[in-house]
Amino acid sequence: MTKEEIEAALQAAFDRCDAASCPLTETQKQILLQVAENLTRIQSQPSGDRSPSSTNPLDELTDNEQETFLEFVREQEREDRSWKFQLMNDWLNNRTSGEVQFIRDRYGLQWLNRVKQEHLAEYIERTPDEILKLKVGDRIEVSNSLWEWVQENGPCSREWVSCTVIKVDEIDGNTTCTIRFDNGSEYEIQGIYEWNRYNWRWPSG
Structure with missing residues (x-):
């Protein structure tokens, strides 16, 4: 679909929302139109120019943009706030996002x-x-070397298991993290940042 066709389809959807007495705000309409514009731009690129889905989106920022964005994320982390929620809240309420306003203006919701x-x-x-801190509800993967003797060429090889963070406690400079596996069982990891960082990772994909 062309940009014009997508915009026409969205306008028809807006009209149907109005007719159903569920009108969208102007901000919501603008966000949807911006997403459509980004999709059109990506589709119009030659296939060789498109970044694979596995590519880190931060690679697409300039050096200055990366530095500004990461400092914003660090600041939100220090305040124990969700950086993504903060940006989305700004966008939906049509508020400026300060130094990271460029994310909305240049890259949009899809990015x-x-x-x-x-x-x-x-x-x-x-x-x-410097470690990106874990929060309750985060999905991570942990290594079986936490509870098994793992050797490079031994009978037990290193494996990764998905789980959800359900509790994070910091006592005397050491952080304990409790995780819950998909089967419902729970496990407590001592020194999740201090000496067990090697045994967990953020899930890929």
């Missing part, structure tokens, strides 16, 4: 939705002793 914790960690954890 924002592609950014995962693993992408942020890839950049943030390049700095020694």
Whole structure:
């Protein structure tokens, strides 16, 4: 579909919402139109120019944009707030996002939705002793070496298991994280940042 065809389809949807007495706000309409514009731009690129889905979206930012965006994420982390929720809240309420307004203006909602914790960690954890903090509800993968003796060429090889963070406690500088596996069982990991960082990772894909 062309940009004009997508916009016409969206306008028809807006009209149907109005007719059903469920009108969208102007901000909501603008966000949807912006997503459509981004999709059209990506589809119009030659296939060789498109980034694979596995590519880190932060690679698409300029160096200055990366630095500004990552500092924004760090600031939200320090305040124990969701950086993505903050941006979405600004957009839906048509508020400026300050120094990271360029995310909305140049990259849009589609780019924002592609950014995962693993992408942020890839950049943030390049700095020694800097770790993207875990929060309750985060999905991570943990290594079986937490509870099994794993050797490179031994009978038990290293495997990764998906789980959900259900509790994070910091006591005397050490952080304990409780996780819940998909089968319902729970496991407590001592020193999740301090000495067990090697045994967990952000899920890819």
